[in-house]
Amino acid sequence: MKNTQRLKFFRQKNNLTQGELGLSLGIGKSSAEVRINQYEKGYRCMKEPMLQKLAGIYNVSKGTLSVHDIDSASEMMQLLFALEDYGVVRLNEVYGEFVLRLDASCMPEPETSLQVLQQWSEKGKQLASGEISKEEYDHWRYCSCERQMNKKIHATLLSRSCEKQSA
Secondary structure, eight states: OOOHHHHHHHHHHTTOOHHHHHHHTTOOTTTHHHHHHHHHHTSSOOOHHHHHHHHHHHTSOHHHHTOOOOOSHHHHHHHHHHHHHTTSEEEEEETTEEEEEEOGGGSSSHHHHHHHHHHHHHHHHHHHHTSSOHHHHHHIIIIIHHHHHHHHHHHHHHHHHHHHHHO
């Protein structure tokens, strides 16, 4: 999976040089900058343990760093087409503008997905009105959102497991 843009984005967002980040990840001083450069250019792929450590440094979820780069209009369209194939996205034209409609019932864990979409909308409104800062909004998107989803999915699975045991 290529996620080079995300790796560089979060390094720069955290005001770290490639060398500083490499040292924080436990890479030796002589190769720290070169290794991070290789990850960011896609010459090397970051393994799972290092990706987990990087998420801890940035205080984001590992999934946030694992998002695949979208390098072209074609890749973006193929992602949208795939979401359409799953029934999650439908394209409409409203008053001459293209609108993507999401169907949470077709998403994994539909109830949780719907709650997260509602929260995303609310957070966007709070950001627009100045109730929360861009940093708070980003923290919700990159960290809190996935943790909250994982807790709800875990609770749902636990509930289902308990129902099966009592039946």
